[in-house]
Amino acid sequence: ITLLFIHSNSFSQKEANNWYFGNGAGITFNGKTVKSLTNGKMNTIEGCAAISDKNGRLLFYSEGNYVWDSTHSITPNGYGLGGNKTSTQSVIIVPKPGSSFQYYIFTVDAMAGNSGLQYSLFDMSLNSGNGDIVYSQKNIQLLIPTCEKIAAVRHANGRDVWVLTHKYYSDSLYAYLITSSGLNPIPVINKSGIKVLTDYQGYMKLSPDGTKIAYANYSDSSAIGDFDANTGSVSKVWSFMVDNAY
Numbered sequence: 001i002t003l004l005f006i007h008s009n010s011f012s013q014k015e016a017n018n019w020y021f022g023n024g025a026g027i028t029f030n031g032k033t034v035k036s037l038t039n040g041k042m043n044t045i046e047g048c049a050a051i052s053d054k055n056g057r058l059l060f061y062s063e064g065n066y067v068w069d070s071t072h073s074i075t076p077n078g079y080g081l082g083g084n085k086t087s088t089q090s091v092i093i094v095p096k097p098g099s100s101f102q103y104y105i106f107t108v109d110a111m112a113g114n115s116g117l118q119y120s121l122f123d124m125s126l127n128s129g130n131g132d133i134v135y136s137q138k139n140i141q142l143l144i145p146t147c148e149k150i151a152a153v154r155h156a157n158g159r160d161v162w163v164l165t166h167k168y169y170s171d172s173l174y175a176y177l178i179t180s181s182g183l184n185p186i187p188v189i190n191k192s193g194i195k196v197l198t199d200y201q202g203y204m205k206l207s208p209d210g211t212k213i214a215y216a217n218y219s220d221s222s223a224i225g226d227f228d229a230n231t232g233s234v235s236k237v238w239s240f241m242v243d244n245a246y
Helices: 003-010
Strands: 018-021 025-028 036-037 049-052 058-062 068-069 091-095 102-108 119-125 140-143 151-154 163-164 172-179 188-191 205-208 212-215 222-228 232-240
Touching: 018 036, 018 058, 049 068, 049 222, 058 091, 058 102, 091 151, 102 163, 140 172, 151 188, 151 205, 151 222, 172 232, 188 232
Parallel strands: none
Antiparallel strands: 018 025, 025 036, 049 058, 058 068, 091 102, 102 119, 119 140, 151 163, 163 172, 172 188, 205 212, 212 222, 222 232
């Protein structure tokens, strides 16, 4: 576990130092001791995400529908996103490679809904420096329908980022590459051989070193496989059944 956190922190510095989740709950890892936070405005029963700067200063957080800035106010354009607070992994935040002020907010709808996988571009130079979603880069749809799964991991070059999701009612894992030039809308499509046909719930995770992928399916078979952080490809997938896996 210690090695896992050392590896993760070598990439992130203090960007993950503030967590907001649940009903107004939070945790900060700034300072010598871990402390609870009670100033959050989020109310969600499932997916959520928060991001801080490299010094551990809170930037913004979201549950997939709204975006709150560091003052805990909904940003002017931070509403109506395509996530859902009942989606397992409703939202994930990815810093844009090569930028110190822009971030991608990815959302996945609940229950294989009509929003599917979407992204919005968040710019910290807007809203008097508190940040906001760029009006022309909001709720851009990439894939529909999707399971309630989304995960991200560094490219093997240590700079770019892969974002993955699972297309519902298929055995296909989609990997999207983000570089300093932006997001490539043409994904790497991986056929896992394991179809998700009856349920869309359950998490997807990638190992910090970018070599393994695992995902839980609530009613269908769950899976573990190899991931290639150079190419975005998934291979050697094997399945196992766990009732009500989440």
